[in-house]
Amino acid sequence: MIWNPTKECMPREQLRELQGKRLQKLVAYVYHNVPFYRHKMQEMDLMPEDIRGIDDIVKLPFTTKQDLRDNYPYGLMAAPKSEVVRVHASSGTTGNPTIVGYTRKDLAVWSEVMSRCLSAYGVTRDDTFSVSYGYGLFTGGLGAHYGVENLGATVIPASTGNTEKHVRLIRDLRITGIACTPSYALYLAEVVERMGIKKEELGLRIGAFGAEPWTEHMRQEIQERLGLKGYNIYGLSEIMGPGVSFECQEQHGSHINEDHFYPEIIDPVTLEPLPAGQQGELVFTTLTKEGMPLLRYRTKDLTSLMPGECPCGRTSVRMTPIMGRSDDMLIIRGINVFPSQVESVILSMKEFEPRYMLVVDRVNNLDTLQVQVEVRRDYFNDDIGAMLNLKKALYDKLKSVLSISADVKLMEPNSIARSQGKSQRVIDKRVLV
Ligand code: ADP
Ligand code: K
Ligand code: ZN
Secondary structure, eight states: OOOOOHHOOOOOOHHHHHHHHHHHHHHHHHHHOOOOHHHHHHHHOOGGGGGOSSSGGGSSOOOOOOHHHHHTTTTTTOOOOGGEEEEOOOOOTTOOOOOOEEEEHHHHHHHHHHHHHHHHOOOOOOOEEEOOSSSSSSSSHHHHHHHHHHHHEEEOOOOOOOOOHHHHHHHHTOOOOEEEEEHHHHHHHHHHTTOOOOGGGGGOEEEEEEESSSOOHHHHHHHHHHTSSSEEEEETTTEEEEEEEEEETTOSSSSOTOOOOOEEEEEETTBBBOOOOOOOEEEEEEOOSSOOOOEEEEEEEEOOOEEOOOOOOSSSSSEEEOEEEETTOETTTTTTOOOHHHHHHHHTTTEEEEEEEEEEEEEEEEEEEEEEEOGGGGGSSSOOHHHHHHHHHHHHHHHHHSSSEOOOOOOTTTOOOOOOOOOOOOHHHHHOO
């Protein structure tokens, strides 16, 4: 189902025209209401009138997370306090949280884009949908919550925690859909299994998974264990929260709600825009936001855009799965390593749980990488020979994918801490010295 065909299936030319109009309005708005942007534009000798269409976006200054921190808490707010009705904060995965503010219209746009996502997954008014992102300052809980309500499905504000009670609710209330992090979905599957409940007793059909990177293997694993179909949802608090992009039934890239969030891909080093299809850093301009609109915000997320038509009928551009953040890329002995690469190796082997931890250290001036991974109960035993073979098999695979050798440490089932929100998978001891 397409929630808003007028916007979601708009002919590209018309869409670009709309984006251009919105950009012109936005630039004039921030120029007059946000001293930070006015000064930046003045430094660049740029007037709002110089922006005549969406192609002129490249003339505008970038915004970084550091800019948000420097202007903490409300320095980048464009709307007067009387118009701001809600405040959230980013989860602070990579440092101090940053604050964002929403006007009533911003919240309406957010609900609208969330409803587009949920409709694309096949959620209807007859569904009962559990929101198991954390409620609170984090945008996941409330963002998904209002989207479900706006669509007209029944929302169960389960949040995280008390997972056994949640499982019983899923069964007893015939909950059909769930929004949560992929790591929480796996944890939920474990609890369901531990409680001796069969996935068929649960009526789950749809999962909206996001807030952290996940792989195709992880999708298969969750789908098999919970008996549902898992769809990607992407977003970040600086731009809105969940609902910036979403997978349709084709599950071939995530459609960006482009009439509200204009995407660009840049080279993170030269800051030059990259041609379509090339991988780089994702940058967003909030075309319609009133509370805290941002020009060319550098997300640090690495992806590429997929131009071209999607068989679903939506005309919006799609993005490939996030392969990591430019700031969670580890440089080990000069080689770039992404936690997601390690994850896909681990999940491609049936002996392992999708539970792992990367420990990076420096010993005698040499970077070391240790991969700790949980062995599945069925494969964990006292047979030292078998364990050594398993260790060697993982070592070899990691070496061929990462091009560096990692020390492998096999862990007992259930020994790595479970996460209910975003999981922490890297300990870099080098930054502690
Ligand atoms: P923080 O940057 O503090 O984690 P947020 O809570 O706003 O703040 O999280 C947004 C970030 O979460 C994104 O920039 C991205 O790195 C990650 N993220 C969100 N959804 C997805 C997704 N579907 N796939 C991969 N990463 C995601
Ligand atoms: K994150
Ligand atoms: Zn599509």
